[in-house]
Amino acid sequence: MTISIITATYNSASTLTDTLESLSLQKIEHLEVILQDGGSTDATLEIAARYDFVKIVSEEDTGLYNAMNRGIARATGDIIGILNSDDFYPDDQVLNLVRSAFEEDLELAAVYGNLKYVDAIDTKRVIRHWKVGPYNRKDWQQGWMPPHPTFFVRKSVYDQYGGFN
Numbered sequence: 001m002t003i004s005i006i007t008a009t010y011n012s013a014s015t016l017t018d019t020l021e022s023l024s025l026q027k028i029e030h031l032e033v034i035l036q037d038g039g040s041t042d043a044t045l046e047i048a049a050r051y052d053f054v055k056i057v058s059e060e061d062t063g064l065y066n067a068m069n070r071g072i073a074r075a076t077g078d079i080i081g082i083l084n085s086d087d088f089y090p091d092d093q094v095l096n097l098v099r100s101a102f103e104e105d106l107e108l109a110a111v112y113g114n115l116k117y118v119d120a121i122d123t124k125r126v127i128r129h130w131k132v133g134p135y136n137r138k139d140w141q142q143g144w145m146p147p148h149p150t151f152f153v154r155k156s157v158y159d160q161y162g163g164f165n
Contacts, residue, residue, distance in 0.1 A: 010038035
């Protein structure tokens with residue numbers, strides 16, 4: 001089972017290294033990382049090029065959700081996650097936990113989890129905790145969504161319903 005991670009970027013040089021380092025530390029096989037760049041003019045693409053596991057696509061887009069949708073369309077993995085260019089995983093087992101959840105329940109369409117918002121300068125300083133609540137279909141129908149970095153979906157769901165609107 002392959003996991004595809006989409007990272008949308010635009011002039012993200014100041015934060016991208018932390019993001020890609022956290023992906024490089026994941027202890028997982030069959031990981032696809034797609035960096036969908038919107039035509040950065042800073043060092044974003046040079047930083048990304050240092051990581052040989054990253055597939056880089058740089059083309060003008062109409063914003064974050066357009067970039068994420070383009071990355072999702074390019075993804076070849078069974079499971080798709082979004083990791084923003086200023087986010088990172090807190091340890092090297094995050095994607096193994098995600099894969100295990102999908103492997104244990106073949107009917108599972110998506111998973112999401114807790115998130116810690118950290119200070120932009122001192123990433124060890126937690127500013128806010130976002131805690132998972134129980135799944136409630138009504139919340140989703142009213143536009144609620146879990147934070148991108150904690151949300152993983154089977155590719156078949158995107159194929160059936162489409163991307164972000």
